[in-house]
Amino acid sequence: MPIEILQTGKLLASCEAALAERYTVHKLHEAADKDALIASVAPNIRGVAGGSMQADLMDKLPKLEIIANFGVGYDSIDTAAAKARNIRVTNTPNVLNDAVAELTIGLMIALARRIPQGDQFVRQGKWPGAQFGLFTELTGKTVGILGLGRIGKEIAVRAQAMKMRVVYYGRKRQVREPFIYYSDLTEMARDSDWLVIIAPGGAGTDGIVSRQVLEALGPRGMLVNVARGTLIDEPAMVEMLASGALGGAALDVFEKEPQVPAGLLGLDNVVLSPHQGSATNQTRDAMGALVVANLDAHFAGEPLISAVV
Structure with a gap:
């Protein structure tokens, strides 16, 4: 009999097709009565494809062996609970590095040059009757990267191609990296023109970009978040963008997405994106393939490709 797995959210069509070829898939996100579905299939579920797995759901799946997360971030999974229950957890790193970078x-160019606003300026017939204005560029600026991991390094390489100076903040200095390391995030923000956030979400980073950090970045500073909305003190950010205490922001993520703070919608110094970091066909296909490959490896008794727990 095929191994039975639980799919917790919609996945790319190529991923869902590959899962269906190999496994009996129960789609939790499509169930009209989720509790009833879980009660009916729980004794047979050995794997999960997707995220959003907390301890209470794990406890309902007594034979669960592996959670194959779709995404590099796995903060929607209680990894401590999984480890305590001897449940393996995987994610999909590396395959999305280039797309996010x-x-x-x-986003940085769009914010610096006000590209979305310029598009609207033309579409609304304001040009050539009026001049759009002068803004800024990336050349010669310092970008501070919060989280110099796999994606952070790809951003750094591209920033250097834009003739920017790269510095970074993290838990520890990476001795093989040529960029200047800051052990204090506020100090880095004070010395940077741009602050790019690409650190993992979770309790350890919640609110790490505090009002103090935003004040250090200042009225000429630009903020970019392609990580998780929870890393920023969002109310402070909105207030400071509106008052001019913070120069600008380009945001792909939000604290309570898909809800976006209403205070951001009318600001000209903001560029908004609907969590599109990895949203390309080739990247999402590769992410889905890695979800399937991790499940296949586990059930074949082989080493996991990208284990978290």
Whole structure:
């Protein structure tokens, strides 16, 4: 009999097709009565494809062996609970590095040159009757990267191609990296023109970009978040963007997404994106393939490709 797995959210069509070829898939996100579905299939579920797994759901799946998360971030999974229950957890790193790094640089250019606003200026017939204005550029600026991991390094390389100076903050200095390391995030923000956030979400980073950090970045500073909305003191950020205490922000993520703070919607010094960091066909296909590959490896008794727990 095929191994039975639980799918917790919608996945790319290519991923869902590959899962269906190999496993009996129960789609929790499509169930009209989720509790009833879980009660009916729980004794047979050995794997999960997707995220959003907390301890209470794990406890309902007594034979659960592995959670194959779709995404590099796994803060929607209680990894401590999984480890305590001897449940393996995997994610999908590396395959989305380039896509997220490209979007980051795109957001930076869009904010610096006000590209979305310029598009609207033309569409609304304001040009050539009026001049759009002068803004700024990336060349010669210092970008501070919060989280110099796999994606952070790709952003750094691209920022250097834009003739920017790169510095970074993290839990520890990476001795093989050529960039200047800061052990204090506020100090780095004070010395940076741009602050790019690409650190993992979770309790350890909640609110790490505090009002103090935003004040250090200041009225000429630009903020970019392609990580998790929870890393920023969002109310403070909105207030400071509106008052001019913070120069600008390009945001791909929000604290309570898909809800976006209403205070951001009318600001000209903001570029907003609907969590599109990895949203390319090739990247999402690769992410889905890695979800399937981790499940296949586990049930074949082989080493996991990208284990978290």
